Amino acid sequence: MIKALKKAWLASVMTAGLVLPGAAMADTATAPSVIKIGTLYASTGNFAIASKGQYEGLEYWAKEVNADGGVFVKAFNKKIPVKIVAYDDQSSTSTATTLYNQLITQDHVDLLVADFGSVLTSVAVPLAAEHKMLLIDPTGSGANFFTQKTNYLADVSIPSSTVWPLPLAHFLLDQHIKRVAVIYDSNDFDASQAETLKETLVKGGVTPVYYHGVPTGETNYNVLLHTIAARRPEALIEFGYPPNDIAFLRTLSSSGLHFNMTFTIFPGQLMKMMEKTVGAKAMAYTYTYPTPPLVATTDTTYGPDTATFVKDYTAAKNEAPNFLNVAGFNTGLIMQDMLGQAPQFTQLSFHQALMDMSGKTKTLEGEFKINENGAQLGELFSVAQLIPSGDTNKIVVVYPEDKATGKPVYPAPKQ
Amino acid sequence: MRKSIPSLRGPAIVLAVLAFVFLMAPEFYTNHSVLLTMMTFMGLAQGLNLLYGFTGYLPFGYVGFFGTGAYATSLLVTFTGLPILVCVLGGGLAAALIALILGPLLRLSGAYFSIANLAASQIIYFIVANEDLKSITGGPYGIKIEQVYAPHASYLTMLALLLVVTALAAYFRLSRFGLGLKAMNQDPVSAAFAGVNVVRERLIVWLVSAAMAGMIGGTYAWDLSVFYPSAVFTLQISVFAIVFALFGGVGTVIGPLLGAAVLYMLYDGIGVSAPQYFELIYGALIVGLVLFLPNGLMSLLTRRRINVL
Structure with a gap:
């Protein structure tokens, strides 16, 4: 009997010895070191x-x-x-x-x-x-x-990118801007924004007076700007990548043309770099999407x-x-x-x-905020304007009102 | 007939080795994309070899046929719903059709032909990527054929195409037709006097080379399944195909395969292990090649009068 008990105890101890450390280590054994x-x-x-x-x-x-x-x-x-x-x-x-x-x-x-x-x-x-x-x-x-x-x-x-321009479209409608020109690069990123903007404006009763795609490598905006000016838009929206925005703003500055409102994407993302290449003066009063850390x-x-x-x-x-x-x-x-x-x-x-x-x-x-397709619907960008401040520009959020840090300067003064 | 039997042994061995290596490779190396891209460039280098190695026409815009095939295949998948292999074949036919339209470029020679061909490839690119063709090609927004995505099947198709283009190179290398091409490469006037139909044979090679690039492009697109025009019309594809073919040695069967395999493995190896030295190492290698081995790796053997396939 004693022998049997000893056997059972030994078996229990051995089993516990085998099982318990395994159980205790289960988490750490499967957890990667990095x-x-x-x-x-x-x-x-x-x-x-x-x-x-x-x-x-x-x-x-x-x-x-x-x-x-x-x-x-x-x-x-x-x-x-x-x-x-x-x-x-x-x-x-x-x-x-x-x-x-x-x-x-x-x-x-x-x-x-x-x-x-x-x-x-x-x-x-x-x-x-x-x-x-x-x-x-x-x-x-x-x-x-x-x-x-x-x-x-x-x-x-x-x-x-399809939801980026929604606040911009609503801003244009709120400002009662009726004549809008849109020029965009023919790529997924820019064209999908142009399409959303156009669609939202049309729903609000505003049909763009100019709506035109250009190759992504476009850097010569001179003729395009004069063509657009002939349509007398109040607002000119340019959707491009940084090289396009730089060429667009430079050409606009040297062309002598003036629009009451001009919008480009990247001043709000790469402000310092763009001020260095375009010049703060050429960017003054331009509207943009303000992104963190600028907002x-x-x-x-x-x-x-x-x-x-x-x-x-x-x-x-x-x-x-x-x-x-x-x-x-x-x-x-x-x-x-x-x-x-x-x-x-x-x-x-x-x-x-x-x-x-x-x-x-x-x-x-x-x-x-993502949907079931994986698209990001949150993190929406506001609309901001670059207001001259000394030798540089400062970002002033102008729309939507609950995020606004100032009023838009509209129409933009001639530089 | 007896004479032709030994000459087939070499190509048969090359084809068997190729098939064996790429059928077995996935068992040991699971990065399917590396193996497929390597076969893509081996196929393109060999396709380019058909034209440049045997006729002397260097097509800088070879990527135009590759991209045409990629897009034609994708459009056939999107709009016809035909079996994918038929669509790939359609990609090859579309590339051959473009080559037929561009046939008059063969009147040019040397750098003039290369530059004109390059320009033609860019024209095709801009047409495909045109915003106004958005409803057909997807324009600059790219195209999606996820419904046929099947990496294993596209891998085997690419292998089959590699074997076909290598078999064609072997035919060019060993046949009377290939001898005619070599003769016209050296002196088209003398070749014509000797009875070679210079215009017809040159055009055939041009079409075959384009069709192969088209089918390879179609299979590559099938494997990518979501892509933008820049992915299949980038000039990097032409440059790689040319450099790989030259590195191995054009005018041979093994040369372009070896060149593409060695350089692509090196490219991939450096890219993974020491990307910061990538341009330095790769650049130095190409400079070294031009200086010391202008006729490619195969010339190391041919200089010693060793006959290579």
Whole structure:
């Protein structure tokens, strides 16, 4: 009997010895030592400036969270450091395709973050879906991506380009501006904005007096501006990329032409760079989309507010951040919140966490709100005007009223 | 007949090795995109070799046929719903049709032909990317054929095309037709006197080379499934195809394949391991090639009178 009891006790102890440590270690055994975040950047080519800005913002976020012990991962109930695995796609889509695949199939990254913009994001969309990975899309806002329900795509740091001009259209209608000219680059990003603007204006009873697409490489606006002037518009809206905006504003300044209102996209994102290349005077009274950090968000529900971010980033990098740095940093923040909420360490759980965060999270970029197609509908841009202030211009938000920091100067005085 | 049997052994071995390598490679290396892109450039280098290696016409705008095939395939998928392989074949036919329209360019020679061909490819690009064709080509907003996305099938199709274009190169290299091409490359007038139909044979090669680029482009588009015009009309594709073919050695069967494989692996390797030195290493390599191996890797053997396929 005693022998039998001894045997049973021994068996119990041995079983416990085998099972209990396993049970106790289950969480730590499956938790990775680092969270691998795979991304691409372009050191050369058309997208280099923007791509590097976005990447620097993401790198800064990783450095900050690692200094704090890593990101909290709910699935493992502990903080884990992050590691960014990044490759240079040189702005080439074919290189980007192979490198995205490298990140998924060879590096086995836990999270996949797209490079800047729609072109370099486009090739990752089917690849990510094929490998059932959630593609975190910081700035690929092309309308083409968000046409059907998906669990594998989320636009996190920039509104879908189709919704960018909504506040602008409403501003034009509120100002009772009846004669609007629109000139846009023939690419997904700009043309989808032009289309939304036109559609909203037409619904409001205003049909553009001029509506014309130009090649993305367009830099000669002289003839176009005189053609537009002949239609006598009150407002001239130009949708382009930075090189187009620079050429447009320079040509307008030297042409002697004047419009009551002129709008371009990038002064609100790359103000310092554009003032250096175009000149502050040529940009005076131009309207634009003001983006963080030029406009501040104070009531964030997650992460630092704009002022804190600008202060910390400037201290760490010895230069003030621009919008693309903010977009990269914000991408990190959204992933951080997602990992903190996803109950399981799976791509579907990550996606569900993003859907759960939608409409309830506000970061320094504004409200995070995605739809089931992955399109970002929050983080909407206001309308601002560049008002001369000494040798430079200051950003004054003029619409919508609840965000306005001043009144528009309309019509713009001749320079 | 007896003489022709040994001459077929070489091509058969090359084709078998190619098929074996690319059928087995996915078992050991799961980055499907790298393997498919490598086959794409091997196919393009070989397609370009058909024209440049055997007739001396260097098409800087070869990407025009590639992009035409990509778009024609995508449009056939979008508007006809035909089986994807028929659409890829349609991409090849569309590229051949464009080549037929551009046939008069063959009256030019040397740099004039190359530049005119380059301009033609840019014209096709601007037409496809034109805003006013948005409802047909998608214009600058790109095109989506996600409904046929099937990476394994597109991989096998690309392999089949690589085998076909290599078989064609072997035919050019070993046949009487190929000898005629070489003769007209060296002296078209003498070749014509010797009975070679210079215009007809040159046009055939031009069309075949374009059709191959078109089908390769169609398969590449099938694999991408979401793309913008710039992705399939970028001049980088022409430049890579030319550099890869020259590196290996044009006018041979193995040269362009070897050149594309070696340089693409290097390109990919540097891109992954040391991207900051990419331009330096790649540039130095090309300068070295031009200085020391102007006739490509294959010349290392031919200089020693070793006969290569």
